Amino acid sequence: NAGVTQTPKFQVLKTGQSMTLQCAQDMNHNSMYWYRQDPGMGLRLIYYSASEGTTDKGEVPNGYNVSRLNKREFSLRLESAAPSQTSVYFCASSPGESGELFFGEGSRLTVL
Amino acid sequence: SQKIEQNSEALNIQEGKTATLTCNYTNYSPAYLQWYRQDPGRGPVFLLLIRENEKEKRKERLKVTFDTTLKQSLFHITASQPADSATYLCALVNYKLSFGAGTTVTVRA
Numbered sequence: 001n002a003g004v005t006q007t008p009k010f011q012v013l014k015t016g017q018s019m020t021l022q023c024a025q026d027m028n029h030n031s032m033y034w035y036r037q038d039p040g041m042g043l044r045l046i047y048y049s050a051s052e053g054t055t056d057k058g059e060v061p062n063g064y065n066v067s068r069l070n071k072r073e074f075s076l077r078l079e080s081a082a083p084s085q086t087s088v089y090f091c092a093s094s095p096g097e098s099g100e101l102f103f104g105e106g107s108r109l110t111v112l
Numbered sequence: 113s114q115k116i117e118q119n120s121e122a123l124n125i126q127e128g129k130t131a132t133l134t135c136n137y138t139n140y141s142p143a144y145l146q147w148y149r150q151d152p153g154r155g156p157v158f159l160l161l162i163r164e165n166e167k168e169k170r171k172e173r174l175k176v177t178f179d180t181t182l183k184q185s186l187f188h189i190t191a192s193q194p195a196d197s198a199t200y201l202c203a204l205v206n207y208k209l210s211f212g213a214g215t216t217v218t219v220r221a
Contacts, residue, residue: 042201042213043156090155100146101209103155
């Protein structure tokens with residue numbers, strides 16, 4: 001019963017490097033989301049995908065790109081990492097656009 | 113601007129007492145509100161959903177109220193246990209989910 005799986009769990013990057021965070025869900029959910037969580041600021045939405053083939057910007061999209069590869073997978077790419085992108089990233093999925101979210105365990109990214 | 117505010121301070125309570133958490137919001141007209149629990153190093157887990165036309169919702173020892181006039185939700189944990197220690201997040205659904213920063217609850221045995 002995997003639910004939402006994120007990889008990698010930990011990553012350290014140097015400023016300017018690129019990387020992709022992977023997310024997959026096995027619940028046949030339509031909607032998928034990427035959030036970042038910083039101390040004292042709560043979860044902030046980066047991008048979301050209401051259904052396969054669509055993506056939309058959230059609250060803090062700058063410096064990120066996403067791909068909804070298929071219904072199961074939603075990846076987040078940092079093209080040129082900056083120290084301000086040091087954070088914990090959570091992927092989530094939902095059966096509908098406004099329903100209960102199911103979260104992954106998080107990916108902890110440090111940019112030096 | 114839109115804002116969601118939860119208790120800014122951590123909550124420390126004695127086992128068996130009731131913990132009451134507050135979620136206030138401004139410039140939102142949410143269709144409904146959700147509460148999540150988050151343990152250290154883990155992703156949030158859904159607890160309860162309450163709709164705008166519902167005043168109160170219960171699930172086991174948890175109770176949520178939703179007052180759209182006051183723009184406030186209260187989250188109660190009754191007969192609290194050390195296992196209830198966690199951070200609790202409220203989230204509002206407008207056209208997508210927006211989260212508060214969370215309140216950390218510690219229950220002392």
